[in-house]
Amino acid sequence: MTESISPPAVEMRGIVKRFGPVIANNHVDFTLEQGEIHALLGENGAGKTTLMRILYGLYHPDAGEIRIKGQPVVIHSPKDAIAHGIGMVTQHFALAAPLTVAENVVLGYTDGFRLDLPAASQKVLDAARRFGIEVDPNARVKDLSVGQRQRVEILKALYRQADVLILDEPTAVLTPQEVEQLFEGLRRMQSQGLSVVFISHKLHEVMAITDRVTVLRQGEVIGTVRTQETTPAELARMMVGRPTFGVSKPDTSPRDDVLLRLEKVAALDSRGLPAVKDVTLHVRAGEILGLAGVSGNGQRELAQVLEGVRRCTGGYIVANGHDITNAGPRKVMAAGVGRIPEDRHESVVLDLTVAQNMALEHLDAYTRGGVLDKKRMRAHAEQLIEAYQIKARPDDPIRTLSGGNMQKVILARVLERNPSVIIVAQPTRGLDVGATEYVHQKLVEQRERGAAILLISEDLDEILTLSDRVAVMYEGEIMGIVPPDVDLETLGLLMSGVRIANEPENTEAA
Amino acid sequence: APPASAPESDKAGEKTGVLNVFGAYATAIEEPWDGVIHSALNKAQDEGKITYTYTDDIGYSGDMERILREVAEKNKPDIIFGDAFGNEEAVRRVAKDYPEIAFVFGSGGGPAEPNFSVFDNWIHEPAYLSGMLAGAITKSNKIGVVGGMPVPEVNRIVNAFIAGAEEMNPDVVVLTSFINSWFDPAAAKEAALAQIDAGADVLFAERFGVIEAAAENGLCAFGNMSDQRELAPDYVVSGPVWHMEPTVNYIIDQVAKGAYTAQDLKDFSMMGKGGASLAPINKDVKCAEITDELIQKVKEREEQIKNGTFRVDINEAQPPASTK
Amino acid sequence: MKLRIEKSPAPVWFRPLIPLLAILFTILITSVLVILVGANPFHAFYYFLIDPLSSRVSFIEVLVKSTPLLLTGAAVTFAFVGGFWNIGAEGQMLMGATAATAIGIHMHAAPPWVAIPLMLAGGFAAGMAWVLIPALMRVKLHIDEVVTTLLLNAVALLIVSAILNGPWRDPVSQWPQSPEIAASAIFPKLIPRTRLHLGFLIALAVILIVWFILTRTPFGLKMKAVGLGPQAARFAGINVDRTLLISALVSGGIAGLAGVNEVAGIHYHLIDAIAGGQGYTGIIVATLGGLNAWGVTLAAFFIGLIDTGSQTVSRALGVPIYLGDVIQATLLLTTLAFLLFQRYRIRIR
Amino acid sequence: MEQAVWLTFLVGVLAATLRVATPLVWASIGEVYTERSGVLNLGIEGIMFLGAFVGFAAAAKASQAGLPGYLWIGLGAAVLAGVIMALLMGLLSVTLGVNQHVSGLGITLLSIALSMFGFRLVFGESKVLPSIEPFGQIAIFGNIPILGPVLNQYLLTYVAFLVLVPLAWWMLYRSSFGLSLRAVGENPEAADAAGVNVYRIRYLALIIGGAFMAIGGAFLSLAQLGAFSPGIIAGRGWVSIALVIFARWDPVRAMWGALLFGAVSALQLRLQTLGFQLPYEAFLALPYLITIFALAIAGRNAPYPGAYLKPYRRE
């Protein structure tokens, strides 16, 4: 092998990290060769992020050794990591929003006391060109889209001359197009000699871009394999410890009654610009209507309008026979609408307990003579925890739950009331294979029960496997509604704003 | 610092020889009003007449009553001196509950049987004399006065000062500003500078901060309450001074004799009984020439006041911002 | 040396010891000053912490001293739990005191059972009114209330001063203090020949009500949700603006009651020093008390105790009164830091 | 004649405006620094007080010892005191992550208590306030007609307006320290990940801020008064907090705010002298009301530092 001549870019040996009783990393060995793209795979909480945060100096290992290019090093802080040529793009972007792109990029990496912004901008621009990244150095980060922000993050690492780049779930928030752009960038960097650690839950991405895969389970390394010599099924088995099967949707057809009706709905985004324009959609009982689209095309705002937390500036919405246009969350819920929002932190109060969060939407049901019935809240929470296999106790602050368990809490809170309409956005973002499967299963069960489900997702696989029909949104408008077995090319065209010949509502009539 | 007395010594002060006196002050003793009382009591202690303890900076938010009650219960002093202003009702309530203790307080109100006596700084007479000096040395015929708050205690001093100035100089204009605080020297200085800008060339510093403004501009100033010459030896001419020794000595005497009764101790703070005086006139000031003739004139008035042939009017109305 | 803070809850048996450790630590570091002024540290701390509790009179005085702190502490707690950072209890207290005085001086013909409830209602309303603008600015314009409430404290003080130097200037003494309130408006004493008055019971009742609302009612849970996660609370159908507004207003009202308490229980007239920083102390009480009613009760008594003790020390040992203030401030900061040990562990490496 | 009176009046107002604004400029720029790093320092009132006291006490002692540069010794001591308090604030609010309101108020209580205690300790129970010969005004422009009195100002006033303000602006927006400072205040996680030591920057901000606040206080005792008294700060710290918000965390705007406040105060005193009977309280309330009004106008766009009041912990 050619790479054995030069020492590995990074070698981590016997890394141990404990958080109280939890062993996040248990004697982990991990080797990143120079110039390779190496995937870290594992279920939620397997210890991937922890391992990389240790490498980047954000955590200190309890035991273990790190070698960079063969040299043993001690990394106290990100500053040390940067000095060793390591860059990391974290799951939650680390950017100061009111500052400009250039300021964010040079932050912490300026020479001298004086800050020469024009020169810095120029250098940032140069670095961007070299790696084929498009950004305006003088734009303020707060005005950028998620994809653009990620590019700034990557640029930050490259600007610091990183030759090892860690990407923690970089694709979780990207559209398929952006993912493709990212991959192109990664290949270009690889060709320039960069080594990349790539964390993702999406096996097809791992298969597409990486050279090797290391799988973690419960803090321990299960194995490292060459991507070319493995299959998604094998990787999944390594991760979960058992074979996984995709969720299949039973072949029942939707009923005729429309439970959710949107007529010419319009809304503005947070900056006051039109984000949703005359959206008309009908969702029938026992149907999952998928809403696909590149992120930032108004799906988020549309979901918020339906959830009752954003003003509707035109048109009307009828759910279950109730007009819920601008009715507010309470009336929306009272109309039998269940809501699972895009951002989990948007719908649970992190510092309240599991039981409290489970009761929060229907406090009236837990009030006796003006007094809160804590016993009932607890009993209710215990029952849901049991029913939904949530790994938590009723009195745990919900902050301490993993993403998957938090999602289960939200799911339980919504589904236990048997809503006739369900608005669900990005339900499996950041969840591992097992948890994703669980959520999909639950949604399909709801469809069987006869709920009308509007599924908003940027994960096309998810949309195509679960939906009965797929609506595509572009710049706030519905471009068309197609069956889930549509060819990807048509879908791509719709998502990029090319309207297909037949009128959307024609498909509706069929 | 005073020596630490052991906790057991609380019961000291049997009526045998030395009287046990407690001082209760609402402000810090650096504030001149309370400072005058404090220094008189300290002097009495040094002379071996009393044992003296005190608490200062008690403030106006309800602590005065508690402290007085605790002291009355635990230390059982023979006399409590202090200032009642702003804590008037509280002090009087406590006094009523402890008739065996002599309460002697600075107050604008009257005495209360059986044990509550009042005193005040009746220094309008030396204020008048200061005014005479000021009226004589002003060249611009404008004098500035900076006072704390327009309460009777301050008003009567300022009014007497104005009257004195007007006696010597009928054309004089006296500007009066109040800073509405007892203790904000920076504000007092700014107020004084404002008066200087308005043409005043002599200043009466009812509060701290004014003399600094005068000195900075090479102008004459008059202190208040104590002799403040050392603040600016080249510019402080004189000023009314208050002495609490006559009051303190009288009360100690009465209590020791067992003859104490509630009374208004006003006279003991006036020139006649040595409770008020004009600070020694500073002839060496650089801001004006103090002629012997002028000094002579002032001395004459002083004599007349002392022997009762001249009466300085007591006017407690708020002085106007400008007399003309 | 490097300090590292790690999340790790202290064992239950250790928690009650934390305030004691804070006190010990304070004694240790302030002893230097005590010795500097020539006093015996043991005597000093005896007077500071034990003596006020050793006699009936001074113990009752500690209760008197704690009364307004119970109220301002409760006021701040109520706001903070609801996510409204009310730094303005001082101003709201002043306004409550002003309203109570305005009512109290006209109550000569009214019996106490009319006068006292009227004053309480008036003080509550005035406190609410004073927090209304910051609360509305927060709810409608999303303007941070820390600063608006802080600034309005100064404005409240100036208003009181203007009233006292103007229409309400005492006609006899000419001092900036209002006429006395009617005898029927004065809180009755709970124990004769002491200063313990009805306000103490009112404060305890308020604490009880605050405890009940916060822990036993759906509104309390809503407040917590809004305080801890406004976005999620809104998503759950809670009217965030209304909840926030009510938290703020009730908080202002309770602070107003503290003002009534001082007028009707202690001074019987209005002076500009009537709040005397007790609104700010309420923030300290609420934080030391961990934003719960019982903690606030303990913290109020504790601060009441050291407040009383600090004056006792100075008198008994003849040391400057400011020594007490220094010790008190040190104790506050130490306790604040030590309370962290309930939830965190400090590692020195 | 009329004209001359008004001219004197105007010149007096201008000169007083600069004087009154000086301590506010120092203190509010100090607070801009700390707040920009995400820490609200409510200890400002106390630190100014301590600065005024320590500055004066050290200068008085040095002067007694016959040291020539006693005022500078005082100023240095004041800065040191401010830095120590800032370090304490840092220990509490940065290292330990204690609630910033409470630790700030605690620092104010402690600083005032320590100053008063120290005052008794150093000067005993003095009957006349102890005083020193203060910094004089720079009179090189004294001869210029009309404007002379306006330009006759203290050195610290000159430094405040001509050095501090531009330097503070430059540091904040044109130096890498300023960039780190702003980033730490906006998003400490981001700054940390970029290799900026969040704790160090916050401590530095607090230290710089504490030093400036102390100088603001020491200006009053060492230049304006040449004496120390318990009422010396009289709420100027709180006014500075208001100015910082009014200035939307910008040093230059903070200076304009301080000037506005100075002008209002100067005018109030002078109108009183001219016989206008205006309730002085209304004047004094003005800066607070203007700030609240300005906030209301700026509304939801008020650019609070993103990490305002939030302690940072890596784990």
Ligand SMILES: Nc1ncnc2c1ncn2[C@@H]1O[C@H](COP(=O)(O)OP(=O)(O)OP(=O)(O)O)[C@@H](O)[C@H]1O
């Ligand atoms: N700051 C922390 N404090 C306490 N425990 C932590 C902390 N960070 C991680 N853990 C624990 O460490 C374990 C590993 O977490 P880690 O974030 O590394 O998982 P992950 O593999 O990145 O998961 P995901 O796929 O969800 O991102 C988790 O079970 C969690 O309980």
Ligand SMILES: Nc1ncnc2c1ncn2[C@@H]1O[C@H](COP(=O)(O)OP(=O)(O)OP(=O)(O)O)[C@@H](O)[C@H]1O
């Ligand atoms: N402060 C913390 N205390 C305890 N556990 C924590 C803490 N922060 C994170 N964890 C644990 O770390 C694990 C991973 O955290 P992470 O932030 O990656 O969340 P996640 O599970 O990936 O969800 P998401 O990606 O949606 O935020 C979780 O299992 C969580 O329990």
Ligand SMILES: [Mg+2]
């Ligand atoms: Mg992770």
Ligand SMILES: [Mg+2]
């Ligand atoms: Mg994750």
